[in-house]
Amino acid sequence: MVNYLIRRLFQMMVVILLSSMAIYAIMNLAPGGPLSGINLGADRKSRLSPEEIRRIEEFLGLHRPLHWRYIVWLLGEDWLDEVGLKSLQRTSCREIATECTRGVIRFDFGDSWRLAAGQKVIDLIWFRLPNTLLLMTSATLLSLLVAIPIGIYSAVRQYSLLDYAATTFAFFGTAMPVFWFGLMMIFIFSGPRSPWHQVLGLPYLPTGNNFSLRPPQPGSLLYVLGATPGSPLDRAVHLILPTIVLSLLYMAGWSRYTRSSMLEVLRQDYVRTARAKGLVERVVIMKHALRNALIPIVTILTLEIPGIFSGAVITETIFNYKGMGRLYYDALQADDWPVVMALLFITSLLVVFANLLADILYTIVDPRIRLE
Amino acid sequence: MQRDGRDILLDVRDLRTYFFTEDGVVKAVDGVSFHVRRGEILGLVGESGCGKSVTSLSIMRLITPPGRILGGQVLFDGIDLLKLPEPEMVRLRGSRISMIFQQPVSCLNPVFKVGDQIAEVFQVHEGVSRVEGWRRAVELLRMVGIPDPERRAHSYPHELSGGMAQRVMIAMALALGPELLIADEPTTALDVTIQAQILDLMRELQRRMHTAIILITHDMGIVAEMCDRVAVMYAGQIIEEADVQTIFTNPQHPYTRGLLGSIPVMGVVRPRLDTIPGTVPNLINLPPGCRFAPRCQARLEHQARLGNRCLEENPPLIHTGPGHQVRCWLYP
Numbered sequence: 001m002v003n004y005l006i007r008r009l010f011q012m013m014v015v016i017l018l019s020s021m022a023i024y025a026i027m028n029l030a031p032g033g034p035l036s037g038i039n040l041g042a043d044r045k046s047r048l049s050p051e052e053i054r055r056i057e058e059f060l061g062l063h064r065p066l067h068w069r070y071i072v073w074l075l076g077e078d079w080l081d082e083v084g085l086k087s088l089q090r091t092s093c094r095e096i097a098t099e100c101t102r103g104v105i106r107f108d109f110g111d112s113w114r115l116a117a118g119q120k121v122i123d124l125i126w127f128r129l130p131n132t133l134l135l136m137t138s139a140t141l142l143s144l145l146v147a148i149p150i151g152i153y154s155a156v157r158q159y160s161l162l163d164y165a166a167t168t169f170a171f172f173g174t175a176m177p178v179f180w181f182g183l184m185m186i187f188i189f190s191g192p193r194s195p196w197h198q199v200l201g202l203p204y205l206p207t208g209n210n211f212s213l214r215p216p217q218p219g220s221l222l223y224v225l226g227a228t229p230g231s232p233l234d235r236a237v238h239l240i241l242p243t244i245v246l247s248l249l250y251m252a253g254w255s256r257y258t259r260s261s262m263l264e265v266l267r268q269d270y271v272r273t274a275r276a277k278g279l280v281e282r283v284v285i286m287k288h289a290l291r292n293a294l295i296p297i298v299t300i301l302t303l304e305i306p307g308i309f310s311g312a313v314i315t316e317t318i319f320n321y322k323g324m325g326r327l328y329y330d331a332l333q334a335d336d337w338p339v340v341m342a343l344l345f346i347t348s349l350l351v352v353f354a355n356l357l358a359d360i361l362y363t364i365v366d367p368r369i370r371l372e
Numbered sequence: 373m374q375r376d377g378r379d380i381l382l383d384v385r386d387l388r389t390y391f392f393t394e395d396g397v398v399k400a401v402d403g404v405s406f407h408v409r410r411g412e413i414l415g416l417v418g419e420s421g422c423g424k425s426v427t428s429l430s431i432m433r434l435i436t437p438p439g440r441i442l443g444g445q446v447l448f449d450g451i452d453l454l455k456l457p458e459p460e461m462v463r464l465r466g467s468r469i470s471m472i473f474q475q476p477v478s479c480l481n482p483v484f485k486v487g488d489q490i491a492e493v494f495q496v497h498e499g500v501s502r503v504e505g506w507r508r509a510v511e512l513l514r515m516v517g518i519p520d521p522e523r524r525a526h527s528y529p530h531e532l533s534g535g536m537a538q539r540v541m542i543a544m545a546l547a548l549g550p551e552l553l554i555a556d557e558p559t560t561a562l563d564v565t566i567q568a569q570i571l572d573l574m575r576e577l578q579r580r581m582h583t584a585i586i587l588i589t590h591d592m593g594i595v596a597e598m599c600d601r602v603a604v605m606y607a608g609q610i611i612e613e614a615d616v617q618t619i620f621t622n623p624q625h626p627y628t629r630g631l632l633g634s635i636p637v638m639g640v641v642r643p644r645l646d647t648i649p650g651t652v653p654n655l656i657n658l659p660p661g662c663r664f665a666p667r668c669q670a671r672l673e674h675q676a677r678l679g680n681r682c683l684e685e686n687p688p689l690i691h692t693g694p695g696h697q698v699r700c701w702l703y704p
Contacts, residue, residue, distance in 0.1 A: 278466030
């Protein structure tokens with residue numbers, strides 16, 4: 001086991017290094033470069049001259065060859081001083097900052113270029129992360145809570161009416177684009193002019209954002225509940241729609257995984273043995289079968305961990321929810337490369353570690369598996 | 373022999389279990405009748421796919437869809453199991469009737485320790501605590517000849533050999549001293565030497581606990597060694613039933629004779645063992661007459677006397693001697 005972990009850690013380091021190269025290369029080899037959009041939408045007066053653009057390039061270190069930029073991004077600039085390569089440091093580091101960057105390898109992702117220009121990327125992430133964790137864990141928990149019982153029922157009563165209904169629902173959930181479904185939910189439930197409020201007279205939901213900035217309007221759910229802007233209740237109400245949209249999407253997958261895993265297990269000889277020794281059907285299903293059927297579910301769930309951190313780009317964007325997904329979307333829109341690359345790098349780290357965790361958990365939930 | 377005598381433990385009458393598949397109705401068990409006396413070992417013999425396992429699962433009422441028990445009676449100690457409400461049937465399983473199977477390792481739940489799996493029987497049927505159940509599980513493991521039972525109880529099924537796993541299954545099945553044990557090919561998946569050990573163990577425990585056993589097998593050697601009486605099945609029906617002596621000395625059905633001809637006899641040199649030509653008929657489209665007729669050599673030899681009767685009419689099971697029944701137009 002220890003040997004295995006040591007070997008795995010070495011492999012993981014190689015994978016992370018390769019993925020850092022890939023992330024950097026993909027961003028930098030894309031045509032145009034980060035400053036190509038700088039004059040878009042600018043009128044003649046505020047247009048930047050080529051000289052000014054060149055100065056910005058030097059300031060950001062973009063005039064250096066790709067491999068030097070990669071090394072600086074990965075390992076930082078503070079050490080260049082000590083090895084006598086101070087000239088390779090960016091202007092911003094040499095002339096303005098009191099401290100040069102320490103590289104993504106030491107979790108220094110540099111400063112944001114445009115979204116929050118001059119702020120540390122890591123601060124931006126720390127600020128957004130709790131929102132995303134809240135949204136993703138509630139969506140994941142809600143979907144598991146609903147989907148696992150549905151999956152069990154669908155397997156135990158295969159081809160029953162409810163099984164067909166669940167299957168139809170699952171296909172609907174998977175096939176339906178989130179951007180459309182999210183908009184439909186907003187259309188139906190959000191705002192004073194929604195059919196939910198107009199036709200049914202029920203309190204409407206907020207259209208988006210994480211919390212209200214103004215006191216709630218009469219007719220809204222926030223008003224009915226008397227939620228003060230920024231309170232936990234206010235935030236919870238804002239979570240309702242994005243959570244439902246995401247949960248429905250996840251539910252579709254989880255119920256199918258559970259169903260097929262359970263169907264597989266129910267065919268096994270040990271289920272027949274459990275019945276033959278006089279267990280009631282409920283115990284046969286919920287103890288002997290489910291315990292085995294959950295083994296692959298635990299693995300898939302572990303592999304979802306990176307997603308819980310990196311958020312749901314489309315859903316967060318639709319609902320203007322200030323999480324990691326929305327941050328990624330905004331950073332891409334704004335050509336804010338340090339932010340984009342930080343998010344990609346962190347996600348790749350999480351993917352690698354989640355894989356290791358899945359393998360370790362596997363040995364715990366399935367006694368047949370030993371890591372050699 | 374009186375069929376309704378007081379020593380009859382299990383009386384299966386005209387049992388029919390069909391499987392409703394997309395290809396058609398598979399008549400896996402089609403009018404099977406036999407009985408088991410207290411403390412005896414009945415061999416249920418036949419080729420693969422003749423309905424032996426389905427018969428035993430029907431007795432336990434463990435047939436799952438698309439299978440269904442259509443009719444007949446399974447009288448266990450005078451109670452018709454097929455009419456018993458499910459909760460009472462559940463109480464019976466594992467306590468008064470238990471079962472062991474062909475693939476012992478895959479019959480044990482891979483994620484629970486074997487000690488817990490045996491203890492569960494005591495917990496469910498006698499309501500004892502887990503600790504007490506575990507203690508008795510260790511005792512059982514000792515009884516079935518597992519060395520170092522305290523440590524072995526902590527093993528998971530995949531850590532056991534096939535023979536060990538079957539001993540665990542036997543321990544689990546005999547935990548509450550059942551009156552009937554159904555052993556569905558218990559040694560088929562095991563090495564020959566292990567086979568002998570398991571059979572010895574079963575016979576020893578059977579004598580000690582006075583448990584009746586239905587031993588399902590296709591191995592006539594095991595039948596000769598273990599059984600008191602034999603029922604031979606073919607294509608979902610019993611075609612001959614007799615005590616073990618009679619079956620070996622005076623087999624009457626051509627199929628039984630074929631089965632016996634296909635085992636080697638010590639000291640008799642034969643260029644090759646006899647085989648029964650052809651295969652078991654498709655249980656969806658059964659021939660209208662005797663189900664063995666298409667493969668039957670005797671039918672051809674006695675064509676003059678029997679005519680086409682064998683192909684047109686299924687013979688009834690008739691008595692040809694004390695306790696000897698056969699389903700064949702050659703008799704009487």
